[in-house]
Amino acid sequence: xxxxxxxxxxRYSLAxxxxxxxxAAWQFFVVYHEVPRFVxxxxxxxxxxxxxxxxxxxxxxxxxxxxxxxxxLLAVFVGILTALLFSWFRTFELVAMPLLVSxxxxxxxxxxxxxIVWFKYGIGPNIMMAFAICFFPIVLTTARGLREVEPxxxxxxxxxxxxxxxxxxxxxxxxxxxxxxxxxxxAAILAVAGAIVGEFLGSDRGLGYLMxxxxxxxxxxxxxxxxxxxxxxxxxxxxxxxxxxxLLVVRDARIR
Amino acid sequence: xxxxxxxxxxxxKTYRTRGEEFLAISEASFDVEAGELVSxxxxxxxxxTTLLKILAxxxxxxxxxxMIGTPSEPFNPARDIGMVFQQPLLLKWRRIxxxxxxxxxxxxxxxxxxxxxxxxxxxxxxxxxxxDKYPYELSGGMQQRAAIARALIHDPKLxxxxxxxxxxxxxxxxxxxxELLRIWAQAKKTIIFVTHGITEAVFxxxxxxxxxxxxxxxxDHFPVALPHxxxxxxxxxxxxxxxxxxxxxxxxxx
Ligand SMILES: Nc1ncnc2c1ncn2[C@@H]1O[C@H](COP(=O)(O)OP(=O)(O)OP(=O)(O)O)[C@@H](O)[C@H]1O
Ligand SMILES: [Mg+2]
Numbered sequence: 427x428x429x430x431x432x433x434x435x436x437r438y439s440l441a442x443x444x445x446x447x448x449x450a451a452w453q454f455f456v457v458y459h460e461v462p463r464f465v466x467x468x469x470x471x472x473x474x475x476x477x478x479x480x481x482x483x484x485x486x487x488x489x490x491x492x493x494x495x496x497x498x499l500l501a502v503f504v505g506i507l508t509a510l511l512f513s514w515f516r517t518f519e520l521v522a523m524p525l526l527v528s529x530x531x532x533x534x535x536x537x538x539x540x541x542i543v544w545f546k547y548g549i550g551p552n553i554m555m556a557f558a559i560c561f562f563p564i565v566l567t568t569a570r571g572l573r574e575v576e577p578x579x580x581x582x583x584x585x586x587x588x589x590x591x592x593x594x595x596x597x598x599x600x601x602x603x604x605x606x607x608x609x610x611x612x613a614a615i616l617a618v619a620g621a622i623v624g625e626f627l628g629s630d631r632g633l634g635y636l637m638x639x640x641x642x643x644x645x646x647x648x649x650x651x652x653x654x655x656x657x658x659x660x661x662x663x664x665x666x667x668x669x670x671x672x673l674l675v676v677r678d679a680r681i682r
Numbered sequence: 683x684x685x686x687x688x689x690x691x692x693x694x695k696t697y698r699t700r701g702e703e704f705l706a707i708s709e710a711s712f713d714v715e716a717g718e719l720v721s722x723x724x725x726x727x728x729x730x731t732t733l734l735k736i737l738a739x740x741x742x743x744x745x746x747x748x749m750i751g752t753p754s755e756p757f758n759p760a761r762d763i764g765m766v767f768q769q770p771l772l773l774k775w776r777r778i779x780x781x782x783x784x785x786x787x788x789x790x791x792x793x794x795x796x797x798x799x800x801x802x803x804x805x806x807x808x809x810x811x812x813x814d815k816y817p818y819e820l821s822g823g824m825q826q827r828a829a830i831a832r833a834l835i836h837d838p839k840l841x842x843x844x845x846x847x848x849x850x851x852x853x854x855x856x857x858x859x860x861e862l863l864r865i866w867a868q869a870k871k872t873i874i875f876v877t878h879g880i881t882e883a884v885f886x887x888x889x890x891x892x893x894x895x896x897x898x899x900x901x902d903h904f905p906v907a908l909p910h911x912x913x914x915x916x917x918x919x920x921x922x923x924x925x926x927x928x929x930x931x932x933x934x935x936x
Pocket of ligand 1: 697698699704705706724725726727728729730731732733896
């Protein structure tokens, strides 16, 4: 265990190091090439953008986070439920799955103007956008995981007259967890993109909205800061998903 | 002897897939006494697994009768079946003891007592001390022992084994044969043991049932008059060889 802890420490330090190196390279590039501030600010100027109270950073961070997390959680919940219904009602899958595939082909961004016509501006439509863009991968991976159970194992439970719910809770769901998490990781990235696209298309709050505002005044440091904050929200979401995965999925310790 | 524990009479089974009918079992009739360990041998694809599934109540059959249980040994189809397959099929996210407990959970048996029983069974199959390991930490043979313990946890009267040692190496397989005989003697269960191994069939069985190349019909059945407990040197007995040759002949391999 001691060596394990040392290994973890080493891994985190290396990760921190590569991030710091990137920031250093950024600083060097701007200073060395004398890049104008409105094209690319230094890291320091970027951080200083936080000091401008007009930009209401905290509120905008909060709004964007609600959109990302809201759309994401909704997609996880509805996605797993849909996949469960697929596995329980074969006909439903045969009817709904091809439809889902077609609907998923619609570029979600193209729906933006329509969504604004239907729902006006606001957090709600942006949650819908994040949801729409990350729902499908979750359904797909979950459905696959629920399906891929050894038939003999199902026979073992059925011979004891186990219920459909028991099969789901004791075998299908835990068996599907690794699949679900792989879908959830892809979806986490998409959810961030979805919420920001929603804000670009029409909104009155949020980090994406702020970016459009400061674009007009050419406040590039604030734009940089907004991108960094959006990224950080995504990193937090991704980190939570990874931590949950580590907690819930029993892995063969020999595979690393 | 009294009534047999299992009575199959004229069982017939066709599979229907994509409009096509496929006759898997044409006529299976045999009896099994309570407490017997019957070896079921037959060429690949002849319908052995199908037969086990019919006995387990997983597949309906088309005609004939399947009767299990006697007044003195009643059979409850919802909880008196234990199954072991060629693969251990342990749940990889559960510790060994929790894997063994799966049937008890399905049947809603009292958890504390079941857990104690699971420990005893793991000791019986030679896995004492491995309770808290995960399946990947065990060898194939050890996993199969755990699968046997799982088949025993709810104290079923009938254990159906479908080539349980088919995936093991020859040495482990011999060892598991001896183990199975020991477990069978202690647990006093009726076991139906499907195998491709002719030596294995003779060595384990109180009786051998040989099926024809599909669709399954009974080609022959005979009691194995070798004393219990069986020992490895019995494999060199003349009588053992006669039994084996009898099976080879029926399978058209002589
Ligand atoms: N669900 C099914 N649908 C259609 N045909 C099936 C099904 N299950 C088995 N069969 C067919 O029935 C026949 C008997 O199959 P079964 O699995 O019972 O054979 P087996 O004796 O167990 O073979 P093996 O020794 O290879 O395991 C085979 O020809 C197989 O293709
Ligand atoms: Mg088979």
